[in-house]
Amino acid sequence: MNLELYFEIQNLLYHEAYLLDHRLYKEWLELLADDIEYRMPMRVTTETKKLPDIANDSMYFHETKASLSTRVQRLYTNSAWIEETAPRQRHFVSNIVIAPASSPEELKVRSYLQFHRSRASDKEIEILSCEREDIFRKVNGEWKIASRTIYPDQAVLNVMNLGMFL
């Protein structure tokens, strides 16, 4: 894997984080492939570490570009109260690892994400940490996110809602 490619993907993830943090959601949508599958399965507590602790029959998000667009457009109305007034949010992206995918036009991209949100005068910052597995695809010379799976670290989320994109 060459350094230039790694740098390009890292920059794209940082750019994505910037768009989300600045609530440029329509611009964010443009980074997504038209057939994107955007999923966030639930983390669960199981009896032993031998059992999987991701419940693939249980989702927080199971979105297409159409449903993500609906969610985005809602945030541009005057009565989406989670963003009225605007929350201050940060997406900290780290631990990026890229690997070849099955198609030469695609790349597997893994990253860690820590999300911070501050609302109104609240003294406490809401925090959500997770791991992401993405597939990036080259479409007309540009990288697009073709698939994203978000694995949260908590079984009981300590954020008021999942009004953010991860």
Added chain:
Amino acid sequence: MLRGRLTKEMFYQMKQKMAEGVLPQWVLTDPDIYEMEVENIFGRTWNFLAHESELPEPGSFVTRWIVDDPILVVRTNSGEIKAFLNSCTHRGMHLCTADFGNKKTFTCAYHGWSFNLDGDLIGIVQGDRLYGEEMDRSKWGLRPVPRVETYRGMIFGNIDPDAMSLDEYLGDMKWYLDMLLGRSDGGMEVRGKPHRWVAAANWKATAENFAADPYHVLTTHRSTMEMGITPMNPNQQRRENAGTPHQVVLPHGHGINIGSFKERPEHPYQHMPESMWEMFERNLTPEQADIFCKANVMVGGVYPNLSFVSPLHGTEGKVHNYLSFRVWRPLGPEKVEVWSWFMIDKAAPEEYKEDAYKSYLGSFGASGTLEQDDTEIWARVVTGSKGLMVRNKELSYNNVSNYLMGFGKVMPDESFPGPGIAYPMIFNDALARNMHEYWFELMTRGLFDDEGARA
């Protein structure tokens, strides 16, 4: 038992204010009131624990909570549902920490005592040598939740051994639950695990917001109507086919709101597939089938902290029906752990179930667009309800909440076919007042015994 700085006088005043259609605001998040609620409300009423479909086979278990009591719900080898305090009888350790699973034996990680699915103590590490054969193991089994009863697959537990039966407690609410849970062959099933997250809210406010407050939809959820995630309510649209919506008030603080079309709509039975209509009509009474056929939304609550909604939503331009049950587990006067289940007719086509699950995620549950805005509203209610002025118990600052909508104005609709008191208006505080009255009854049980007439 009155807690902390609470006095009988405060409850007299409360009663008087409630009779005027208002509620002292300090009651919402007062810490002493909260302590009393845990005992008087949650220690005496039926708490929703699980749905039978979450326990598909012998050995299936889920772990749940009644406020701070950890509860282990199991299906035994004979297929029976049992619920125990999820705490080892030896030294009180939280026995099973998993959310769900399948086991024959639960072994404590502290000293290794183990229990079977019937709660019997079946193993003590070096037991005979250390305790002698004379220790009666049958006295040290898992402590059962005193009462566990089920209605149409919904498993409830009650800590009060003398409580009225679940059947009696639900009463006429069953007629409406039948409409939701009994419409399909095989009943309903839970899909996926319940969402769980922590909201800044008081449990009374969330229960009331869900069960008794269709009025908030106009403002809180305006954005979802603008986006078509929620179809416009025929009643507020004043469309030609707008029917009469009903808010039904039932004993023990239960109730339901039904928004409806006047005539059979283009998509009857809340957009459920046509292949299921005949089955609905077969399983329901003609009156229930007629209500469901014309319904736009059905939303309500089983007191104290189980709410449900059977709506129409979608984020991809098409709406689907589903049933969400939710429990508001109190974590303190200003904190709630929300549990949200997705339920769908077992008999529904698999494709519809999948689409309905996506519509649920887009509307309710942790990422739901309606739920998101609700969480913001609940948090702001808490923020606005804890200062000196709001918490003033003499009510010197007009610090009462307004429950005057429909008060003495909206009269029951005698022609409504279902049981209970049905008001022909869902923008109505009758159900919220009903919840307060049952709350008051539970909170003051025995308090006025020595001076009955005055209370």
